Amino acid sequence: MNNLALVNGIRIFVYSKEIDMRSGFERLSYFVTEELGRGLSIGDLFLFFSKNSRRLKVLFFDGTGLVLVTKRLEVGRFVSLIDLFERREISLHDFQKIFRGDNTFLSTIDIKFDTYLLNADFRENTSLRSGNKPGSS
Numbered sequence: 001m002n003n004l005a006l007v008n009g010i011r012i013f014v015y016s017k018e019i020d021m022r023s024g025f026e027r028l029s030y031f032v033t034e035e036l037g038r039g040l041s042i043g044d045l046f047l048f049f050s051k052n053s054r055r056l057k058v059l060f061f062d063g064t065g066l067v068l069v070t071k072r073l074e075v076g077r078f079v080s081l082i083d084l085f086e087r088r089e090i091s092l093h094d095f096q097k098i099f100r101g102d103n104t105f106l107s108t109i110d111i112k113f114d115t116y117l118l119n120a121d122f123r124e125n126t127s128l129r130s131g132n133k134p135g136s137s
Contacts, residue, residue: 010043012095014088018051019079025066028059034086040066045095053077056099073101 048057051061
């Protein structure tokens with residue numbers, strides 16, 4: 001997608017289920033409007049992953065019609081939906097990394113948040129081992 005003018009400020013949405021890669025314009029448009037509850041407006045990209053993580057599809061409206069891009073990696077795999085930690089919207093930077101097949105896509109803010117959650121789990125488990133019951137002070 002190097003030839004496609006992607007600019008900061010575009011919104012990139014991730015469909016939450018793996019799709020049958022035979023899906024075309026109509027089915028993917030249905031997923032966008034009915035299941036994601038979004039309109040196909042200029043600038044928004046919608047990212048769909050295959051079951052084997054070797055293919056992905058991107059659907060968007062360019063002002064004159066729908067555009068559907070399919071990419072297959074020859075070596076390796078794209079990130080999986082599980083790897084995205086249930087994120088339904090990603091940054092342009094993360095999209096570019098995913099599209100290149102780079103699995104180190106997480107933004108710094110997500111790593112910090114995940115670290116916070118791990119620390120919170122650690123504190124809760126430590127509290128339980130010391131004899132404190134959950135919810136007691």
